[in-house]
Amino acid sequence: MKITSSSNKVIKNLMKLKQKKGRDETNSYLVDGWHMVEEAMTAHLAKQIITTDESFMSDVDTLYVSKEVMAKLSFTKTPQPFMAVVSKKEDQLQLCERTLIFDGVQDPGNVGTMMRSACAFGFKQVIFSNDSCDLYNDKTLRSTQGAIYKLNTYRGDLQEIIPKLKQSEVKVIGSALRDALSIDQITTSDKMAFVMGNEGKGMKEETLALCDQALYIPISAMESLNVGVAAGIIMYTYRR
Amino acid sequence: MKITSSSNKVIKNLMKLKQKKGRDETNSYLVDGWHMVEEAMTAHLAKQIITTDESFMSDVDTLYVSKEVMAKLSFTKTPQPFMAVVSKKEDQLQLCERTLIFDGVQDPGNVGTMMRSACAFGFKQVIFSNDSCDLYNDKTLRSTQGAIYKLNTYRGDLQEIIPKLKQSEVKVIGSALRDALSIDQITTSDKMAFVMGNEGKGMKEETLALCDQALYIPISAMESLNVGVAAGIIMYTYRR
Numbered sequence: 001m002k003i004t005s006s007s008n009k010v011i012k013n014l015m016k017l018k019q020k021k022g023r024d025e026t027n028s029y030l031v032d033g034w035h036m037v038e039e040a041m042t043a044h045l046a047k048q049i050i051t052t053d054e055s056f057m058s059d060v061d062t063l064y065v066s067k068e069v070m071a072k073l074s075f076t077k078t079p080q081p082f083m084a085v086v087s088k089k090e091d092q093l094q095l096c097e098r099t100l101i102f103d104g105v106q107d108p109g110n111v112g113t114m115m116r117s118a119c120a121f122g123f124k125q126v127i128f129s130n131d132s133c134d135l136y137n138d139k140t141l142r143s144t145q146g147a148i149y150k151l152n153t154y155r156g157d158l159q160e161i162i163p164k165l166k167q168s169e170v171k172v173i174g175s176a177l178r179d180a181l182s183i184d185q186i187t188t189s190d191k192m193a194f195v196m197g198n199e200g201k202g203m204k205e206e207t208l209a210l211c212d213q214a215l216y217i218p219i220s221a222m223e224s225l226n227v228g229v230a231a232g233i234i235m236y237t238y239r240r
Numbered sequence: 241m242k243i244t245s246s247s248n249k250v251i252k253n254l255m256k257l258k259q260k261k262g263r264d265e266t267n268s269y270l271v272d273g274w275h276m277v278e279e280a281m282t283a284h285l286a287k288q289i290i291t292t293d294e295s296f297m298s299d300v301d302t303l304y305v306s307k308e309v310m311a312k313l314s315f316t317k318t319p320q321p322f323m324a325v326v327s328k329k330e331d332q333l334q335l336c337e338r339t340l341i342f343d344g345v346q347d348p349g350n351v352g353t354m355m356r357s358a359c360a361f362g363f364k365q366v367i368f369s370n371d372s373c374d375l376y377n378d379k380t381l382r383s384t385q386g387a388i389y390k391l392n393t394y395r396g397d398l399q400e401i402i403p404k405l406k407q408s409e410v411k412v413i414g415s416a417l418r419d420a421l422s423i424d425q426i427t428t429s430d431k432m433a434f435v436m437g438n439e440g441k442g443m444k445e446e447t448l449a450l451c452d453q454a455l456y457i458p459i460s461a462m463e464s465l466n467v468g469v470a471a472g473i474i475m476y477t478y479r480r
Binding site for chain 2: 117119120121143145146150220222224226229230233236
């Protein structure tokens, strides 16, 4: 059966997942495009596939919709034939070798790009401060290029999380523009966590105060690097 | 005198600078926000300042406009009190120590971010293939964070440009995902140029064929890095 009306109740419920409230209430989110759908299936997190392709067969519950309905559901101007409803993982805080921490990072593209780099450089966990952008925002998801399914993600109060990490011998390194050690002066440890700050304001003073050390990347002529670029260089340097 | 109507001829002419055609015809472009305006003035490239601030005084020709007119001219939803008309520099191809080359890079944000990193890591020149995105697009300009004024920029056919660079002892290094040397296996030279490819397709085969060598950044779990992140790591590694 194919749904051809966007006023259908099933579609109306799916539309709610485009808002944070709807995602929080159902512990699930929407992804767009075959690549993200395929990765969600591989990670056994796809709850329902939505497609305009009537010949598509899957073990996962599949909803067939018209192109008009897909255009309504899709986040992009040129809808692809596949979307999926994906379950949020219920992740706990882990004490892994490499963790990336966001302290108020706002831009979904930056967050997604950093998750993609984290995954590529052997980082296993990304921690979001409560004021960092929503992980399940469609722009964040798209920029992760599937890294979301491969990383342990955790959200909470850094004033509680960072001390917990430090108690378990995780070395927590902040990032700054000055009054810090140059990126190559940090001693590598088995367990390390790196904190990236807000695009405009950098890390919060109170977060920086909790870190074991802070690093900066030596640059000239410009005031700062894009936060995603800075994180990429840091994670490349301390990759696993 | 303050212009209060967007149908004023002066404003209509300024509006033409929002299109590539208008920028090409006048060899000038619009920038938005005090930071970009200030940097343009410092670089002696600001032809005209546009402002809602009637108390603003400058040696540069200044056009006073109403908030409504500024809202029309601005690229952002929340217009700032300053914009400027900036002259394109008439740059020639240079043989500097470090050059970044774009081979079909499409996303304005990526291009701007890479120019920002280039400047920060002591690169002096950025070369655009003819099919790379427009440098004077407002999103590109915003992402450069002023780096546009500090870099030599040149646009043309890479099939002509790369051989010229090589004839003058510039070592030209392509980027690839495989069949290349690891980033740390490249010998540093006095003059180097690094080529970054299109977001989806990477470098063109014919461009890669012209390079002295190609490098890749070793990653795991993901297919690739964001091009801006990859360029950041490469330029950091071979910074001046």
